[in-house]
Amino acid sequence: MPPRPEALSASAIQLYLTCSLKYRFQHLDRLPRLFASANQAFGTAIHAALNWLHKERKQGRIPPLSEVLQVFEADWYAQTEIAGRVEVRFDDDGDRSLLLHKGKELLTQYYHLPAGAVRDSEFYFTLPLVNPATGEVLDVPIRGVIDLVEQDDVIVEFKAPQKAPPMSELPDNIQVTTYAYAYAKLFGKPPREIRKVSLVRTKNPKIDTQVTGRDERDFERLFHLGREVLKGIRGGVFIPNRGCWLCSDCEYDQDCREWTGNEEVNRT
């Protein structure tokens, strides 16, 4: 097993905290994913269509709604109808067309919302993770992708969940904190506003927008989280969390069932 990860990310930290064994399978053992859930494929296609829309808007072109929907459908088709390395699994055959329909409905709703000027879409970053209180720097960087950066210091994160997320989880959302941290480092000021936009595919699909902010105390906590997660990884602490929300469509379910403990970490 590699002695340390090359980098941390918000999703890696969150994954480690939710199921550290899945973190190990995915990030350290790099077990091949033989299938993806329909949920994952849906989110991927939604993100691809939104990125297309925002990139075009950034170039000063407003693509017609039909184009955005075609891009979504094309990505969905490529994932679900064309054989690839990763098979997309559906619980029910009807899910395929239902999800396609809901995706189009959600993108249509989003398309007609007031839009801010786009600074960048799918903005990649890799940065040192610094404790703002002490200046201490973690010895691996943190990286990620901000879905949308708007001109007026607004960052936007998109989700495509099955139900609207509760507001109560927003203050501790690691992804939001990480993106706010990255923005502050790269642009020299904290984001004015952070929006978490959920394209919720309930029976009647709807857009749910939550707005929040972050400050130095949140960044300090992020540093501590990252450091403690690193300690766990380096200490070889990987524990299955059977029954957690990730289990229902986990691609490593079989590996998890066959797991018989972790190797001892050589501390010499």
Added chain:
Amino acid sequence: MPKNYRVTLKYPDGTTMFMGTVMAEEVTAELPAQPLPASNDGGGPRGGVDEHMTDPQKRYLFRLLAAQNVTGKAAEEHLKQYFKVQKLTDISRQAASEYIDRLVKDKKDAAAS
């Protein structure tokens, strides 16, 4: 003594691909070449080199074709004919990359005209 550099990589159209900081120091010892770790997200198989088109390439090709109103089965057939293959999984990574570049250029040219 490592030095810090701020780096911005951009696509040919000016869109930012990556922005970050790099800590660099001079390396005097010769290091042996290391194979890159394989991706497990559909980008390639574990532990080996695979020259076939990746899943992200496949998706991008379908999206680019959709923007030209070539969708679904028609897009699939178009790709088979263009690459002269029976199955899309037979398309090479390099060939897919070149066609993506061409489609992106076509799209950019169309937007400029």
